[in-house]
Amino acid sequence: MxxxxxxxxxxxxxxxxxxxxxxxxxxxxxxxxxxxxxxxxxxxxxxxTREALFEALLCTNLDALTQTADELETSNSPDEALVSWFQEWLVFAQSYRGVVAMMAAAHTNPDSALYAACAEVHSASARLLLRAQALGSARADMNGDDLFALMTALGWAVDQPSFAPRADRLFQIVASAILTNPSSKDIKNATR
Incomplete structure (x- = not known):
């Protein structure tokens, strides 16, 4: 160029x-x-396209988010890593209103400019989930698609003005549903 x-x-x-x-x-x-x-x-x-613009805008953020998953995977206990990752995702989702809906739509559309970025986020979250499941600290009946759907649903919910004030509480509820033996202390610490 x-x-x-x-x-x-x-x-x-x-x-x-x-x-x-x-x-x-x-x-x-x-x-x-x-x-x-x-x-x-x-x-x-x-x-x-609008998606191409968002892909360029979000590239740095999503790369950093994926890098965070890599760091969490090696430095934290599996349940702490998963909860921390989920919280990082939520912070990202709240930084760009409406981006979660775009990512949810792009998630299964290989023609979307956001598809590769969504695949990276999905892969990182699935790795963290599998690690937590291997040690028995996350529900065994979930997979990466389920986790991505929950992340997307929570991201969408807190994007709505009526739910935004409840973001921490909703995060705690969803995180508690994912973990098999949730420590409320760890979940609450992740929301700060």
Whole structure:
């Protein structure tokens, strides 16, 4: 990519991040282009779809989230790692309004720009779940798809203004349902 094109790309992403922070996943592509002082065609040349734009916006966050799973896998007890991962996911989900619904839709659509990122999140959570199950600290009747669905459902719920104030409480309930012998202390510590 030429230097000027790279600068333009970075500028568009910075503006898009601001607009998405203000308006969530429903942010207008036209508004992003206008605020970035580029034409819509320029925006669409860099990001042909809303999902492509979100993939670029979320790439750093999702890479960091996956890296966190890798670190938790080697440094924490399996149940603590799983609860901490779930909490990290929830913090991520709350940082971009509407992104959870996009990720849920992209999860089974290989043509989606977000598919690879969703697959990474799914894989990381499934590994942490399997590790906890191997030691008997997570329900044996769950799989990675179940965990991803619960993570997505909780992310969606706390994205709703009426449920957002209850995010910690809802997290505690769901985490307690996943673990076989939940320590309320560990779950409460993860929510801080």
């Amino acid at each position: 030429r230097a000027d094109a790279k600068k333009n790309y970075s500028h568009i992403l910075a503006v898009a991040r601001e607009v998405v922070t203000e308006h969530g996943a429903d942010a207008s592509m036209r508004d992003i282009a206008r605020r970035a002082d580029v034409g819509l065609a320029t925006l669409l040349r860099h990001f042909p």
